[in-house]
Amino acid sequence: MDTKDFDARSYTDLLKGYIETQDERALYGAEQISKSFIKNNILPEEIVNLHIQALLEISPELHEEIHKSMNFLLEAMISYGLAHQEYQLLREKQLELKSEIHVAARMQKMLLKxxxxxxxxxxxxxxxxxxxxxxxxxxxxxxxxxxxxxxxxxxxxxxxxxxxxxxxxxxxxxxxxxxxxxxxxxxxxxxxxxxxxxxxxxxxxxxxxxxxxxxxxxxxxxxxxxxxxxxxxxxxxxxxxxxxxxxxxxxxxxxxxxxxxxxxxxxxxxxxxxxxxxxxxxxxxxxxxxxxxxxxxxxxxxxxxxxxxxxxxxxxxxxxxxxxxxxxxxxxxxxx
Structure with a gap:
């Protein structure tokens, strides 16, 4: 079982437990699995899809409108994920450039002293x-x-x-x-x-x-x-x-x-x-x-x-x- 399969099983169990009991310990478990998502670079649309699959497993008779709304959210997250990746790349380049300018400024100060x-x-x-x-x-x-x-x-x-x-x-x-x-x-x-x-x-x-x-x-x-x-x-x-x-x-x-x-x-x-x-x-x-x-x-x-x-x-x-x-x-x- 790979990491994604493990996260999917854990997510389904946590979601089912929370729906049935509303126990806040399940919310703590959600925080922990979120850290796993970040660590394993799970994209937002993958998380939404994971949620949909978990809901369908827990409630096969899921109301059609809810099912459609989740599909809509999935499409939105796909676009969000792409935009977020671009933003992160731009931010990394900006930080890299800022660091280079900082080094250049220190060199300039030293050279022109x-x-x-x-x-x-x-x-x-x-x-x-x-x-x-x-x-x-x-x-x-x-x-x-x-x-x-x-x-x-x-x-x-x-x-x-x-x-x-x-x-x-x-x-x-x-x-x-x-x-x-x-x-x-x-x-x-x-x-x-x-x-x-x-x-x-x-x-x-x-x-x-x-x-x-x-x-x-x-x-x-x-x-x-x-x-x-x-x-x-x-x-x-x-x-x-x-x-x-x-x-x-x-x-x-x-x-x-x-x-x-x-x-x-x-x-x-x-x-x-x-x-x-x-x-x-x-x-x-x-x-x-x-x-x-x-x-x-x-x-x-x-x-x-x-x-x-x-x-x-x-x-x-x-x-x-x-x-x-x-x-x-x-x-x-x-x-x-």
Whole structure:
């Protein structure tokens, strides 16, 4: 006797006992046999058919209408069983994909990790939070032997695992450059060629690249279509937008970029960000860029890392703790 025959005999005995006595011990037996059905992968329509056969054995004179209704239930369970199997397969694939994305996100975080350089002149704060598991934003720091600090902030137009792979490629391309010896416009031109040749044509990368040179006290920078940052002048106690033009990376292999410069005095700040900061929403409406500056100004007396943390928490609450885009904010304050 195979398992199905055993389950059928047990089911019939349990059903007969319950019909005759209404004893709840029979219901406990039904729970146990249900576990056997699951263990042996018995389909819903097979269980209904088992019930029909058991009823016919117990009551051969079963009323015709009840018999027809059970046949109707059997047909319904056949369709249900097929749909349930498809659902289970889709759920398993979804869980598998979710697991793969989780692993990819951990790898991305490890591969793109960039330590904030220690320097007496600059106080640097950074926060970068993905809206989903994969982060389409990227920031990168390099401290040169001459004390210079290089800063990159980028945003890829395109999300998910392809974006993560593209950012990893950009990171390792940047690591290969002698950055302290290259101008910011030359670095963007080199990265542009890498992106144009190796990244899917449907994806583009915006980037702002800057170098602070302690000997001159100046910030040299170039932009590849990136969200404009801000310069805070401590003497004038006001913000102004950093103006820098340039085409996004990956459009044209022959694109050239311009280098700009800004002298930085003690107390001055450079604010770099991605559009996930400036395009936060109140309900269905985007905030004004000035609102970002107002929030930064309210915490301007704090160290840079505390400022970016407070700004993030402010806009996280504003969006009911549901980011709609990756949020990256870098604040560089000159303290000497």
């Amino acid at each position: 960039s330590e904030i350089p220690k320097t007496d002149e600059l106080d640097i704060g950074v926060i970068s939070v993905p809206a989903n598991q994969m982060n389409g934003d990227y920031h990168h720091f390099v401290k040169g032997k001459d004390g210079s600090i290089s800063i990159a902030i980028a945003d890829i137009i395109g999300k998910g695992i392809p974006a993560a792979l593209s950012m990893s490629m950009i990171k390792y391309a940047m690591d290969s450059f002698p950055e302290s010896e290259m101008s910011t416009d030359a670095i963007l031109a080199s990265l542009n060629r890498v992106v144009e040749r190796n990244v899917d044509p449907s994806m583009f990368i915006t980037m702002f690249y800057a170098q602070y040179k302690p000997k001159s006290g100046k910030l040299y920078y170039s932009s590849a279509g990136h969200e404009p940052g801000f310069f805070y002048c401590s003497k004038e106690k006001r913000f102004k937008e950093i103006e820098a033009k340039g085409l996004v990376l990956g459009v044209n292999v022959d694109t050239t970029y311009s280098q700009y410069e800004q002298h930085i005095d003690k107390g001055d700040m450079i604010i770099l960000l991605t559009d996930g900061v400036t395009e936060c929403r109140k309900g269905q409406e985007f905030i004004e860029r000035d609102e970002v500056l107002d929030v930064i100004k309210s915490y301007i007396h704090l160290p840079s890392q505390e400022i970016v943390n407070h700004v993030y928490r402010h806009f996280e609450r504003l969006q009911n703790f549901q980011l709609r885009d990756d949020f990256t904010l870098v604040i560089i304050k000159k303290v000497v």
